[in-house]
Amino acid sequence: MTVEEDENGSCDTPGAILQNIRPTRRSTTFATMPLSTQSQADDEQYVLVASLDNARNLSNILKAITFKDHAIFTATPNGLKVTVEDSKCLQANAFIQAEIFQEYTIKEDLVGFQINLTVLLDCLNIFGGSTVPGVSTALRMCYRGYGYPLTLFLEEAGVVTVCKINTQEPEEPIDFEFCSNNVTNKVILQSESLKEAFSELDMTSEVLQITMSPSQPYFRLSTFGSSGNAHYDYSKDSDMMELFRCTKTQTNRYKMSLLKPSTKALALSCKVSVRTDSRGFLSLQYLVRNDDGQICFVEYYCCPDEEVD
Amino acid sequence: MDCVLDGNCVKAFGKAIHALSRIGDELWLDPMVRGLALRSVNSAHSAYACFLFSPLFFQQYNLGSVSEEGNETIKCKLVIKSVLPLFRCLSSIERNVKRCQISISAPCDRVMIRFFCRHGITKTHNVRFQESEALQAVFASHLCPNVLKAPARLLGDMVTHFPVSQEEITLSMTSLRVSLRNYFEGAKDHIKTMHTEISLHPEEFDYFQVGVDSDITFCLKELRGLLAFAESHCLPVSVHSSATGSCVVCRPVCFSVEDMVLEATVVLATLIDSEIRGPSQPTETPVPTTPRCVHAATLPVGSCEARSNIPHDITAVTELVTSSQDSPIINPPALMQLLPQTDIPNEFCVPDAACPSTSTTPASTVICSLLFRALSSDEDDDSCAAGLNVLACYSDGEETMEDYPRSFLLGEVTQDALHILTFCDVAQSRSK
Numbered sequence: 001m002t003v004e005e006d007e008n009g010s011c012d013t014p015g016a017i018l019q020n021i022r023p024t025r026r027s028t029t030f031a032t033m034p035l036s037t038q039s040q041a042d043d044e045q046y047v048l049v050a051s052l053d054n055a056r057n058l059s060n061i062l063k064a065i066t067f068k069d070h071a072i073f074t075a076t077p078n079g080l081k082v083t084v085e086d087s088k089c090l091q092a093n094a095f096i097q098a099e100i101f102q103e104y105t106i107k108e109d110l111v112g113f114q115i116n117l118t119v120l121l122d123c124l125n126i127f128g129g130s131t132v133p134g135v136s137t138a139l140r141m142c143y144r145g146y147g148y149p150l151t152l153f154l155e156e157a158g159v160v161t162v163c164k165i166n167t168q169e170p171e172e173p174i175d176f177e178f179c180s181n182n183v184t185n186k187v188i189l190q191s192e193s194l195k196e197a198f199s200e201l202d203m204t205s206e207v208l209q210i211t212m213s214p215s216q217p218y219f220r221l222s223t224f225g226s227s228g229n230a231h232y233d234y235s236k237d238s239d240m241m242e243l244f245r246c247t248k249t250q251t252n253r254y255k256m257s258l259l260k261p262s263t264k265a266l267a268l269s270c271k272v273s274v275r276t277d278s279r280g281f282l283s284l285q286y287l288v289r290n291d292d293g294q295i296c297f298v299e300y301y302c303c304p305d306e307e308v309d
Numbered sequence: 310m311d312c313v314l315d316g317n318c319v320k321a322f323g324k325a326i327h328a329l330s331r332i333g334d335e336l337w338l339d340p341m342v343r344g345l346a347l348r349s350v351n352s353a354h355s356a357y358a359c360f361l362f363s364p365l366f367f368q369q370y371n372l373g374s375v376s377e378e379g380n381e382t383i384k385c386k387l388v389i390k391s392v393l394p395l396f397r398c399l400s401s402i403e404r405n406v407k408r409c410q411i412s413i414s415a416p417c418d419r420v421m422i423r424f425f426c427r428h429g430i431t432k433t434h435n436v437r438f439q440e441s442e443a444l445q446a447v448f449a450s451h452l453c454p455n456v457l458k459a460p461a462r463l464l465g466d467m468v469t470h471f472p473v474s475q476e477e478i479t480l481s482m483t484s485l486r487v488s489l490r491n492y493f494e495g496a497k498d499h500i501k502t503m504h505t506e507i508s509l510h511p512e513e514f515d516y517f518q519v520g521v522d523s524d525i526t527f528c529l530k531e532l533r534g535l536l537a538f539a540e541s542h543c544l545p546v547s548v549h550s551s552a553t554g555s556c557v558v559c560r561p562v563c564f565s566v567e568d569m570v571l572e573a574t575v576v577l578a579t580l581i582d583s584e585i586r587g588p589s590q591p592t593e594t595p596v597p598t599t600p601r602c603v604h605a606a607t608l609p610v611g612s613c614e615a616r617s618n619i620p621h622d623i624t625a626v627t628e629l630v631t632s633s634q635d636s637p638i639i640n641p642p643a644l645m646q647l648l649p650q651t652d653i654p655n656e657f658c659v660p661d662a663a664c665p666s667t668s669t670t671p672a673s674t675v676i677c678s679l680l681f682r683a684l685s686s687d688e689d690d691d692s693c694a695a696g697l698n699v700l701a702c703y704s705d706g707e708e709t710m711e712d713y714p715r716s717f718l719l720g721e722v723t724q725d726a727l728h729i730l731t732f733c734d735v736a737q738s739r740s741k
Contacts, residue, residue: 193428196401200394200432227391228419228436238429 048075048111048143051103055139055154057290058096059124062117064268064288064298065092067261071117072170073150075143077106083173084117089303090258091174092265100294103140111143113167115150123163127156143167176301182277185212185250187219188243189234191269191286197221197232198263201256205229207305208256212276213249219274223256242271252280253305262286265298280304310340310383311412313369319409319424323396324541325360325573328534329389332358332575336387337444338420340372340413344571348444349389355578356531357446366570368408383413385420385438395422395434405430413438446576448563453549454520455482459513461543465536467507468529477580479526480550480562482519486510492526492580515545523552525562526580532564535575539566550579 043049052058065071065084072083079097098104127137140153149164201208205223212219219234219241236244262284266272269286276282284300314322325347329336333349333356340346344363350356364370396402408425419435426432450456467489471478477492490506511517539546544566551560565574 193430196405197430197432202394227388228434230435231431231433233431233433235429235431240428240430 043105043142045144046105046142047107047145048141049103049105050075050080050101050141052100052139052141053102054136054291055124056136057100057292057294057296058139059121060268060290061094061096061288061296061298062121062124064265064286065094065261066117066121066264067092069116069118070114070168071120072114072173073112074170074173075106075111076109079104082117085174086258086261088174089255090261091176091301092261093173093299095297095299097296100290100296111145112170113143113146113150114170115165115167119165120150120152123152123154123161123165126154126161126163127159176281176283176303178275178277178281178283178301182279183275183283184248184278185246186243186273186275187212187234187241187246188271188273189219190240190242191266191272193234193238193240194272195263195266198266202227202230203256203260205256207253208259209251209253210274210276210282211249211251212246212274214246215249218244218246243273250276250280252276252282254282254302255305258302259300262300265300269298310345310373311369311371311414312340312345312367312410314366314409314411315368316403316407316409318366318368319396319406320399320403321366321542321571322362322409323399323402324538325362325571326389326393326396327399328538328573329358329360330393331534332356332531334389336389336392337384337441338387338413338438339384339443342372345370345411346443350444350446351531356528356575357444357577358531358535358575359446359573361572361574363570363572373414384441384443385413386441386444387420387436387438391436392422395424395436448549448561448574448576450549450563450565453551453560453563454518455523455548455550455552456516456518457482457487457514457548458516459546459548460515461545462540463509463513464546464548465540467509468533468536470505470507471529472503475529477526478529479524480548481522481524482550483522484511484519487514487517487519516547521552523550525550525552525560527562527577531577532575535564535566535573538573542566542568544568 062071062082065082068084068086070084072085074081074083077098079095079100082094082096084092124137124139135157137154137156142151142153144151147167149166152161152163152165154161154163201221202223202225204225204227207224209222209224210220211217211222217231217233218236221232223230234241236246265284265286265288268288270289271287273285274282275285281304282300282302284302286298286300288296288298290296326336329347329349333351335349337348338345339348344361344366347360347362349358402424405426405428406424407427410421410423410425412421414421417435418437418439420438422434422436424432468478471489471491475491479490479492481488481490486508488506488508491502491504493502511519536546538544547565547567548562549565550562561576561578563574563576565572567573
């Protein structure tokens with residue numbers, strides 16, 4: 001990865017020419033002015049160009065899935081999907097639809113690459129991630145295609161940083177074959193109620209057991225720790241329960257270490273849907289609202305630890 | 310045992326557990342007819358706390374299957390670390406918990422603590438316990454010559470002046486004032502550390518009785534939990550203590566709060582500095598002339614005189630005391646009269662054989678400790694731990710408490726002066 005601070009001169013990497021930005025120049029339209037001065041000709045080279053006025057709309061959601069260093073980026077005309085996997089048992093996906101971006105241009109049906117997510121997040125937060133209102137980091141993400149690095153142009157208060165992050169051959173994300181037809185149990189809860197439960201979960205327990213049933217206890221999270229066990233029961237009539245559709249009593253256990261990272265996504269979300277299919281695979285889908293109130297989704301798929309009937 | 314607490318009481322219960330967690334690592338749960346007792350003791354056995362919640366505290370209180378087999382209710386010992394997280398966030402408990410059910414059922418080894426929360430959420434915790442004999446310290450508070458009752462925030466406000474790291478403090482009581490100061494071991498600390506002393510006039514207290522002028526030193530950290538509890542419930546704190554009448558007798562201090570539905574007690578061992586007990590002092594009988602010599606001698610006299618608000622009398626008495634180490638003093642008549650009345654018969658003193666060893670040890674601090682042994686009520690006195698001269702064992706259950714003689718007895722265990730003290734239950738013996 002190369003990072004070049006470009007304040008006074010043009011960038012010398014091919015295809016990324018910026019107008020001179022002098023530190024003394026101040027403009028009220030910080031976000032769009034410097035980045036939009038790129039000439040049209042350069043854009044021809046990119047298969048993917050995506051711009052955001054507020055880079056936090058991307059970085060915040062990526063933080064919810066950063067439990068491993070590497071992520072697979074898959075871009076389609078619909079938007080961007082970022083996938084992180086762990087030990088072939090857990091998969092997390094963050095979806096940022098095309099509509100979220102101020103500019104989203106894609107020249108192919110599918111553009112994919114693998115990238116170091118930690119480095120990407122460091123770059124997105126290169127200006128320190130200040131939360132001063134009115135000041136945000138603008139982002140222009142450009143990708144020329146297979147073999148090329150991902151180029152990020154980040155601008156805040158007249159200062160532009162160009163980052164180039166090496167990309168790798170994208171691995172095929174696991175297909176958990178989780179389809180809606182196979183879903184036996186589904187509940188949608190307001191995240192508020194689950195946040196407390198997850199923060200109190202007994203971490204000495206190796207597994208998190210999820211029981212879903214059309215009868216008592218309806219929806220139960222259980223842990224089995226060194227000092228005893230604990231059960232969190234959510235009644236189907238609870239006002240935190242937005243949707244309750246359980247057809248069959250199912251109890252499945254999932255490794256606590258795999259599910260722990262999902263608490264980050266839970267913390268950002270306002271609603272969560274919990275689904276299990278006939279095999280006991282778990283799908284957690286989180287509805288996240290970004291800084292501008294737009295909706296993005298994060299989902300986690302997890303294999304069961306063992307079948308418990 | 311099965312009991313239900315309503316939302317408001319769960320917070321108080323949680324606060325009690327927080328206070329107990331400051332004392333020891335284990336929590337004894339003892340359901341009795343007169344209420345549910347939560348107790349803890351520290352590993353050095355120098356601090357004991359008991360929170361007794363009467364049946365009125367609970368929405369429902371059932372002792373369960375006591376009658377059938379004639380067995381006592383199960384007494385259990387839990388690891389505090391497994392219970393404290395359940396009550397950690399008291400503000401969220403206050404917001405969300407409507408009811409809490411606690412039950413112990415015979416066949417399984419778990420205590421079930423179930424929170425019924427808002428929004429149709431139920432949290433059930435099954436915490437492992439060990440069956441154990443009840444832990445109990447017996448303290449004859451009515452025999453204490455010195456009794457203070459401080460309004461809810463007074464003591465709490467006083468101790469905030471001491472740094473959090475302050476281990477021990479000294480409480481001095483005379484008929485004219487009460488003061489708290491920090492305690493340091495060894496002279497070298499005097500120069501580098503900040504000395505704090507806070508004095509209060511007797512009128513600040515709801516009840517003030519100083520039978521014997523005294524200086525007692527105890528661990529502050531272990532007390533803070535109770536003070537926080539008292540403050541949150543706006544309950545006055547009672548302090549029962551005695552003077553260190555003789556060089557080897559050390560008496561614990563008892564702090565307690567009570568209201569209609571609960572009683573909380575913390576009994577702390579007090580420190581004796583054996584530097585004071587030079588070889589010249591007699592050891593067979595308590596020496597009436599040295600009631601306050603224990604700590605006064607370690608403090609710079611200057612600090613006593615510097616305070617302008619001390620009436621002239623106090624200064625004079627203090628001076629008397631600090632010189633007692635070197636020369637015989639003439640006590641004011643008041644002190645002489647009080648000592649024999651404090652029901653501390655000489656025959657309960659440490660046997661002579663043991664005394665010389667302690668008085669000739671090099672100047673080192675002797676800590677009196679309370680030792681609670683899980684003795685069953687029918688165990689013979691003589692079979693107590695080797696070398697003990699304990700004349701009575703503490704009671705094991707509520708029923709034996711009523712007949713128990715209201716006195717405390719002591720014995721000495723080892724050469725390095727580990728004192729064992731047993732006390733009557735404060736709650737029972739207190740008669741105001």
